[in-house]
Amino acid sequence: QGHLSLAAKARQDNDVVVMSNFVNPLQFGPKEDFATYPRDLDRDNKLAENVGVDYVFAPAGEEMYPQGYNTYVEVKGEATEKMCGRSRPGHFLGVTTVVLKLFLIAQPDRAYFGQKDAQQAIVIRKMANDLNLPIEIVTCPIVREEDGLALSSRNTYLSAAERKSALALPKALNAGKQMIEKGERDAAAVRKEILRVLESSPGVRV
Known part of the structure; x- marks a missing residue:
């Protein structure tokens, strides 16, 4: 349903939708869940x-990366150095490479991401801006x-206990959101409350 919401938004905005x-x-590391x-x-x-x-574009791997393929696109700097960029080396190189290839194949006016x-x-x-791509990036x-x-x-990978623990994430984010809506503008205070909620939740390690 998450991906379909992007397609539904694209349907509202455009004459033709390609998914x-x-x-x-x-974009998968050697010990990740590609298989x-x-x-x-x-x-x-x-x-x-x-x-x-x-239209649905569903290429085989060898169509996107034929034998001898050796061209990659990488966004460097702060955008890719933290969070997933730090914990999943090479992940964003894989993302930007495939997304640019898809953009060049489909030639969209807009592209939708969650x-x-x-x-x-x-x-x-950042990639689209740096490379002057004539594409509007829409976040949904x-x-x-x-x-x-x-x-x-990937929620299907969670056990019942893990899924229950995962609810700490929206709970913590909502706690921070409520502080901001009530007028709090100190980012450190909001962060402290979010961490408090996470650290007090069973099964969660920060």
């Missing part, structure tokens, strides 16, 4: 059709479960 469906090996990442192209195609997608992957959206916007709100957990294909 990519490609599990990109370049087990959920894939169901037939189901995805039906869901895409239901929300009005006109706020759930906020750092990814920032990196892609996070889609959540009824209990507040952000929708993600």
Whole structure:
């Protein structure tokens, strides 16, 4: 549903909607879950059709990266040095390389990304700006479960106990949001409250 919300927004804004469906090996580390990442192209195609997608581009790995492929795109600097950039070396090089290739293939006027992957959206916007790409990067709100957990294909990996612990994330973010809405402008104070909520939640380590 998270990805479909992007397609639905694209349908509202555009005459033609193209959706990519490609599990990109370049953005997975050697010990990550590329082999087990959920894939169901037939189901995805039906869901895409239901929300009005006109075309689905679902290339094979060898089409995107044929033998001898050796060209990569990398955003350097603060945008990629922290968080996922620090804990997943090479991840954003894989993201920017495949996204630029998809942009060149599809030639879109707009491209839609979710706020759930906020750092990814920032990196892609930086790449588009730096390379003067004539594409509007649109970020869309996070889609959540009824209990507040952000929708993600990787949620299926969580045990019942882990899923319960994961609810500390939206709880902590909401605590920070409420402080800001009440007028708090001290970022350190907001951060302290978010950390307090996380650290007091069973099963969570900061």
